[in-house]
Amino acid sequence: MSGISDVARIAGVSKSTASRALTGSGYVSEQTRRRVAEVAASLGYVPSTSAVSLATGRMQSVAVLVPTVARWFFAQVLGGVQSALLERNLDLTLYEAPPGTQERRRILEDFLPRRRFDGLIAVGLEPAEGELEQLQRIGRPVVSVVGATGPSSLVTVDDVHAARRATEHLIALGHRFIVFLGGDTDDHFAHVDRLRLRGYQEAMADAGLAAHIRHVGSGVSIPEGYAAAVDLLGETRARPTALVAACDEVAIGAIIASRRLAIAVPGDLSVVGIDDHEYAEMFSLTTLRQLPREQGRAAVDLLLRTIGDPARAREELLLQARLVVRSSTAPADPAPAIAVSDTHPPR
């Protein structure tokens, strides 16, 4: 049977590095961690239970709280978490429930306090509802992915910046009638969508387009984006020349709606999303790319380091989304521009 020495030798690292890589109990570069994990897997090496317990606590399980697995972003984060946990021989306990539901309250009040896990990854917490504070009281390490900034470590894309970049891209193409589409339904306005709306508003104001700021709410799935876009674009007099969508799903819904209404994208309407969803390529969508799978993996790294060293300082991994230009955006038609004074009050 192979031991940690064999793994270290073949991977070309020290024994202590190999051990850290396999238990997640200290810093190792992602590249090294992968190489060590591959070597360990190829040799059939399994860290002894006691060594793993030392690093990760006695339950050998990490809990994941997520609003839903039925959306691309959350499914990707969950996939990254699962994959990183498998490499470290840890189980994943799933708690899935949308914000504001009875099921979510039960998870927070009945399930999580049982502490049947060594640490918790909380995806998309809603700070307005004090969820992070509730989780802190449970007494297990918590790492947040998107959402609440607080005493826990956090992995997130810079959402304000991403929406700013999306908006600036359209402004640079000459657009002024730019609507922010998505977020803010009757019963829910997710923290992440608030941040993105703010990035749009800031970019518009900075460009002297405060008078044109306009937010049209909708849920953030493709069908909800589609329905909201049909309403918005069907109204020909007030039609914008460009949309910043709260996420790619809303952007794709808007493109499907445009095709239905015979509005050419990007000829009549430019659309930019945020995500780089698996369907983005198929719809030639210009978007701000984030890598949710990597966010899930990074959250596992951060969590295991915190479990290994509870005195460790809080970390914030603020990632920058990158603009990917495809063909859903194009220069604005200069003809219909209407002079707008900066003295108009923002709505």
Add this chain to the structure above:
Amino acid sequence: MSGISDVARIAGVSKSTASRALTGSGYVSEQTRRRVAEVAASLGYVPSTSAVSLATGRMQSVAVLVPTVARWFFAQVLGGVQSALLERNLDLTLYEAPPGTQERRRILEDFLPRRRFDGLIAVGLEPAEGELEQLQRIGRPVVSVVGATGPSSLVTVDDVHAARRATEHLIALGHRFIVFLGGDTDDHFAHVDRLRLRGYQEAMADAGLAAHIRHVGSGVSIPEGYAAAVDLLGETRARPTALVAACDEVAIGAIIASRRLAIAVPGDLSVVGIDDHEYAEMFSLTTLRQLPREQGRAAVDLLLRTIGDPARAREELLLQARLVVRSSTAPADPAPAIAVSDTHPPR
């Protein structure tokens, strides 16, 4: 603090029925179970740990093995399982890995044999790879959802029948040049897609259209269906008048491809799917409706009954998908029909 007697009284059932409803340890109608669960939740009643353990084993957790959470069907099944487990105060341990991967082998060989769960729900097992037999050896109750028929209880839609109904719908509309699109990529041909292909082949053969049987393989996501449909429909000479898609995602990909190629659906091409995906309505897709969330809930019921009574006989819940006609299917244009003799050998 409320007790089981309060729950039973307010729900209008006997104490033993209330107990069965909350622990899943015997038969209770779905309606009763829901009512009891609602009353229990409203009263803040939590079954005592020992009572739950008696019914579900000591880990108080159910494991779910699933190929991916990033597809609609699997995410829905998982949501149903999660929701049913929450009602019964049970944790969900997630094992996600696509067939044929190293990660899946590790789950089957290293993780599941640890038996850190009271029972297992296996979604989309591939019988060809002997996965069910491997799971049986672990020594915990297993319920399958779609996929392998074997010694375990099974919850599934009748996939052969669903594809048959889809094909018969098109034949009744006068179509003869009907292609089955999806399944069978270079490296994977899922069991469920094989069953659906068989249903299509049987319906074609029964209608004397064996010579027209044609299967075009592709992965079963929207982008993969899109890419395969672009290839298939771009070839104008051999273009079919109708498609039976392996699932709604492939059907939706084909509709998006048709719009790109200026092929009218249903004018030039009828498309029928299987699923009733959340996007089906948006694309006016005619499809065979199945309810994966309910399949997940039913699997939990079956599993808990088996845990409560290991001698219990195997059950098979074979559900029938229901045809939902929207506007992606229409009568075939009678003009281009070409006589085909039944003596042509099937391909």
